[in-house]
Amino acid sequence: MNGAFHIAAIGLGAQQRALDTIANNISNVNTPAFKRSGVRFSEMLATRADPAAVRTDLDPAVSPAGVMADTLFMLDEAGKLEATGRPYDVAIDGHGFIEVMGPGGETLLWRGGGLKVGEDGLLATAKGLPLKAAITVPDDATTIEIGSDGVVRAKVGEADAVEIGQIMLVKADDSAALQRLDGGFYRAEEGARLLDAQPGEDGVGLLVQGALEGSNVELTAEMVQLMMVQRSYAANAQIVQAADQLMGIANNLKR
């Protein structure tokens, strides 16, 4: 058995995963409200694959078995807010989320972005998912105003703006309990505690109208990581070659 082969192959796989993550981060460097994923490496031990399995004797057969990589998205790192001036763009300056109704009637969490008025008159995300607050915008409204406290007002003609609804924010106690979906939506896992609050309270943050939250990907950091991954990948490939050489030597013993 040649363990070096397998360990290096596992190393290649882990670096490949890290590269995939970095690629995804870099390609989303301009996606509003995108949260980058971080790669977390940890060592693997051969007999420790199942942490629930209890062993009383450690000495025999505990051997290093390479590395594993898993990813964690950095939800708590805020992106920069960029003013767009569009009244239908909304960003959250804080840790909260806006609740929207998903396609299957489930509640999804959203970090903000472009809004539009759906065909049924409800305020919805640019993808057409209505906000859970169910705010109906009057047909003849010329513009809407979203206060930093979440109060939505519509202006009809020359009259003063009238209040048409209130956007609430929710906050997850532990960001690890959120599952990332595409399109900038998140789903809270079952049993996750969500805290409902008015914007500005309990650290959920304020709503900012006319702005979008930028991606929190830092290109320089990603590039440094990319180079690290590239080099480690090459190093692992070298080890595979060396292991191959060792086997070649053994094969050539018999002339």
Add this chain to the structure above:
Amino acid sequence: MQGLIESASGILSASERRLENISNNVSNISTPGFKRQISFEEVMSGREAESAESSLRHRPDLSQGQLSRTGNPLDLAISGAGFFRLRAGDEILYSRHGQFKIAPDGTVVTPQGHVLQQSGGGDLVLERSAVEVLEDGTILDEARPVGRIGMYVAADPAAMRPLGGSIYAAAEDAMEDAPAAALRQGMVEASNVVLGDEMVAMMATVRQAEGGARLVQIYDDLLGRAITTFGQGGK
């Protein structure tokens, strides 16, 4: 003559194990808290040389890795000598790998699923990950202390048995509180693997194996020559 073939096969299998160790070091070049393992051959006494295989040992190089900022509240790096105490099943392990997350039951676990232990014993249980961790390991949840992470150091370094580059086993009474260790929140300790060293060691290992193979060939040559020579003499 018999010793020649034994040492040759010993060299071959030792180089394989040496390469295995290099391989593990290289794959873990990005693993936080990983300490590179150095292989070395123990000096064999006199003529009672066993095969070289049984004398190959690994020793961790416990030098401090560089700390780099990640910003995650549950990324904890130890600056100075010290280890986290972890529980795997009912076993106690030690590690410097400080990337934790909160498991569904509130315990704080490593990616391998080992549970972080409090100072004074018991699993650390947190309600949320947005906590503040002070240098001495005290955890503050909104300025209210909710626990303290234990950091330990071995009175006798030989009492710690490395299970890999980042996980160690030790008897509980062999460990004492680490006075010199400081916890840094939002940081990880980089692995202390130096790629250049590993590559040099790798090349040396391959050459060592070639040397072993050459020994086998010479032995084979000598044996062949002996057989032909003595075969002719018997005519």
